[in-house]
Amino acid sequence: MSRIDDLPPLRAVIAEHQLSARKSLGQNFLLDLNLTAKIARQAGDLSACDVLEIGPGPGGLTRGLLSEGARKILAVEKDARCMPALEQIAAAYPGQLEIINGDALEVDPLAHLNPPIRIAANLPYNIGTELLVRWLTPNDWPPFWQSLTLMFQREVAERIVAQPGSKAYGRLAILAQWRCEARIVMSLPPEAFTPPPKVSSAVVLLTALTEPRFPADAETLSKLVAAAFNQRRKMLRAALKGFAPDIEDHLIAAGLKPTDRAEQIPLEGFCALARSIKA
Numbered sequence: 001m002s003r004i005d006d007l008p009p010l011r012a013v014i015a016e017h018q019l020s021a022r023k024s025l026g027q028n029f030l031l032d033l034n035l036t037a038k039i040a041r042q043a044g045d046l047s048a049c050d051v052l053e054i055g056p057g058p059g060g061l062t063r064g065l066l067s068e069g070a071r072k073i074l075a076v077e078k079d080a081r082c083m084p085a086l087e088q089i090a091a092a093y094p095g096q097l098e099i100i101n102g103d104a105l106e107v108d109p110l111a112h113l114n115p116p117i118r119i120a121a122n123l124p125y126n127i128g129t130e131l132l133v134r135w136l137t138p139n140d141w142p143p144f145w146q147s148l149t150l151m152f153q154r155e156v157a158e159r160i161v162a163q164p165g166s167k168a169y170g171r172l173a174i175l176a177q178w179r180c181e182a183r184i185v186m187s188l189p190p191e192a193f194t195p196p197p198k199v200s201s202a203v204v205l206l207t208a209l210t211e212p213r214f215p216a217d218a219e220t221l222s223k224l225v226a227a228a229f230n231q232r233r234k235m236l237r238a239a240l241k242g243f244a245p246d247i248e249d250h251l252i253a254a255g256l257k258p259t260d261r262a263e264q265i266p267l268e269g270f271c272a273l274a275r276s277i278k279a
């Protein structure tokens with residue numbers, strides 16, 4: 001399946017188009033095409049899938065996804081300087097790469113892609129969490145995507161896969177694990193990027209489950225965990241006092257102790273509490 005493309009090396013592309021990295025756009029580029037192909041492989045067999053890529057930059061991961069056989073890619077990049085480099089890739093893979101010069105927060109991918117759809121990205125750190133939360137919190141499930149293969153700062157990746165009782169456990173873990181299988185599939189040191197960021201990174205693979213693990217209303221659960229972890233050191237009866245007037249009754253109805261703290265409560269407990277409050 002994999003074939004090396006005939007395009008110039010990424011360092012030459014960056015030099016030709018003068019793509020000096022901009023911190024304000026979260027630009028830390030991956031220039032090793034073996035590495036980008038390895039990241040693309042974490043997304044599984046893409047030959048029958050359309051792929052949404054956010055922030056392709058000079059196109060390292062885009063080339064990895066195409067060389068791994070992606071049926072079609074929609075690449076959304078805010079930085080207009082990257083367009084010529086991306087158009088060169090599109091010309092090498094006719095009909096397989098659509099490029100939008102725009103803000104990923106404002107693009108409707110369903111106007112451009114056909115299911116099944118997978119999302120793969122080395123996300124800009126400044127909008128990474130916001131995009132993830134959007135993808136994880138539609139009211140209807142399953143979502144428009146089958147899986148997310150996403151590069152994050154290591155610390156964010158650990159929050160996504162965290163278990164109860166750990167410092168990293170919080171809203172992201174609950175939203176991710178409620179309706180997805182979530183695991184870290186690769187770790188990358190700062191030197192893998194140009195320029196190197198201050199911290200290590202990791203690729204998280206989130207695969208949408210067909211059904212949530214436990215029943216709950218998405219909006220209630222999302223607001224509930226936001227409130228509970230906003231004051232994570234407080235007992236739940238205090239942290240959630242403003243959330244529902246009779247919160248102690250709901251905690252007991254959900255099988256929880258009012259004196260418990262949010263970081264001790266497993267996913268199942270939050271879902272039971274969301275059901276009681278919604279009812």
Ligand code: SAM
Pocket residue numbers: 025026027028029030031054055056057058059060061062076077078079102103104105121122123124125127
């Ligand atoms: N995918 C490339 C790679 O792996 O080398 C670049 C990754 S870099 C971490 C993040 C990319 O997201 C940059 O190219 C940046 O310009 C782009 N970006 C930043 N904010 C964006 C936004 N709101 N919408 C779309 N792209 C954005």
